[in-house]
Each structure stands twice: as structure tokens, then as C-alpha cells.
Amino acid sequence: MNYIDVLDLILDTDDVTVGGGSASALAGATACGLIGMVCKLSTKKDYGVAPEAQLAYAVELEELREQLLAGVVTDANAYGVIRDAYKLPKETDEEKAARAQAIANAGIVGATAPMENATLCHRVYHIGLALVNQSNPNCHSDLIIGCELAKIGANGCVMNIEANLSLVKDQEKINAFNAAITELKIS
Template sequence: MDYKKILDMMLDENDFTVGGGCASALAGAMACGLMGMVANLSKGKNYGYEDEKYDAIIKELNDMKGKFLEGSVNDNKAYLLIVNAYKLPKLTDEEKQERRKAIQNAGVEAANVPLSNALLNKRTYDIGRDLLEKSNPAAITDLQAGIDLAKVGIDAGRANVLANISLIKDEKVVEDLKKQLKNLD
């Protein structure tokens, strides 16, 4: 994965394929980086966890960081599914039915991707909160920045899910998505 390309894309005000879902994922990746740094700076000292616990936290954060970067790309792809679905022809009844189905499928994907990113941000947020009392106090501002970024990621992901729910006509799918959003509280 070309991370420089992802960042360039995210920062390009003329790229209309990038939105809040991508931002949610990148906020989470940044949060993971900051929290991992804090965990590293807490090793070898008596801040509440053994080094093995910090190492486990760092490993989990690194794994999630990769998932967030992938989630950013997936959010961009989901948006393009919507764009392409709306471009489908709608002259005949059959074309209209295929177009509606494509929009519905794209909407489901465009809601599931930011939901996944938001849930990952929730886990990141929880890790940060756990580290608050068990990490190097000299790095507290970095940890707080990570916690704040994870919260932004949760909120942006939730908003992105809600924005895409309107494309989904299957009430069971909508109900399930709304139920899963409650896991973000």
C-alpha cells in the first residue's frame, strides 16, 4: 500500500472522492501512532504495567494502524461504488431495477466501512483511556492527543454511517447498522 499516495489524496482539496470516512480512519491511525509512542516511552519504568503488557499494547496498536490505513482506502472505494452506481443507465425498468440494486449495495458498503473504522477507533480510544493512569506522565499530552483523535474518528465514522444509511432501503440492514452504532457509546 502506498501510504504517501493516501496522504497526498487525503490532503488534496480537489479530490472529491475523499471524505469523513477516510478522515476517521486516518485519525485512528494517528491515534495509534501516538499511543504506541507513549507505551514505548513507558517501558522500563514503574508506571503500572510490565514491559510485556506495553509490548502487547504496542503490537495491537500497530496492527490496528495498518487496518486503519486499509480502512481509509476502502472508504474511498466504497464512495466510488456509490458514484458508479448513480451513473448506471435508467431507461428501462430492468435498468432502473439494476441501478437501484447497485445503489443499495453501494450504500451498504459505504456504511459498513466507516462503521468498521469507527469501531476500531472505539477500541483505540479505550486503550488510550487505559493508558492514562499507567504511562509516562511526561508524554501525557501526546496520549491525550491520541485519545482526542480516536474520539474524532469515532464521531466522524458514526456520521458517515448515518449519512449513507439513507441509500439503504432494506430496513433490516438499517436496523442492524443502527444497533451496531450503539457499540460506539
């Protein structure tokens, strides 16, 4: 599966296997494209961020975009891990214990994927903020739309960390996820 396959599933209202986490990562990848375009259109003169720095941001945004596109798929696959854990047998005490542990482990997978994507979206958002009133003014709306998409991406991923947190039983992991939620949420 690639990000285009996941996009098709996101757009399919009958599909219940892909949701907001993948859509949020895709929003972040879209933000990379818009903000990167602004960077490249801001290299003819110094608008406050030097042309060389604009190009460096554009390169970083291309790398972030590729990571987020991979993250779209990772998030979709994480849901499959959770779904599969819930399908495990639960007839005997041993099966119940194994299933409970598999669900807890799946919760870690399910919260880790959006945490990684939120971290990437958070970086995209802050690159965009660094360019506000420091880039080609003819691209201002593209830049602001990119920032808003990155913010939606980060906050959507944070919501998916929160959605999977109840499955996690390891207190150390819960603390780490809660710290990430606090750090990555954009108001």
C-alpha cells in the same frame, strides 16, 4: 491506491472523491502511532500498567494502525462504488430497478467501511483510556492527543455510517448499522 495516495486526495481541496470517512480512519491510525509510542516509552518502570502489558498494547496498536491504513483505502473505494451505482443507466424500468438495487447495495458497502474503521478507532480510544495516569507522565500530552484523535476517528466514521444509511433498503442491515452507531459513538 494506498493510504498516501488517499491522503493526497484528502488534502486536495479540488478533489471530491475522498472525504471524512478516510480522514477519520487516518486520524485513528495516527492515534495508534501516538499511543503506541507512549506505551513504548512507559516500559522502563511500572507506571500502573506493567511494562509487559505496555508492550502488548504497543503490538496491538501496530496491528490496528495497519488495519486502519488499509481502511483508509477501503473507505475511499466505497465512495467509488456509490458513485458508480449512480452512473448506471435509468432509461427503462429494468434499468431503473437494477440501478436502485445497485445504489442500495452500494449504500451497504458505503456504511460497512466506516463501521469497520469505527470499530478499530473505538478499540484504540479504549486502549488510550486504559493508559491515562497509568503510563509515563512525560508523555501525557501525546497520550491525550492520541485519545482525542481516536475519538475523532470513531465519531467521524460513525457520521459516515449515518451519511450512507439512507441508501440502504434492507431493514435488517439498517438495524445492524443503527446498533453499531449507538455502540461506537464516543461522547
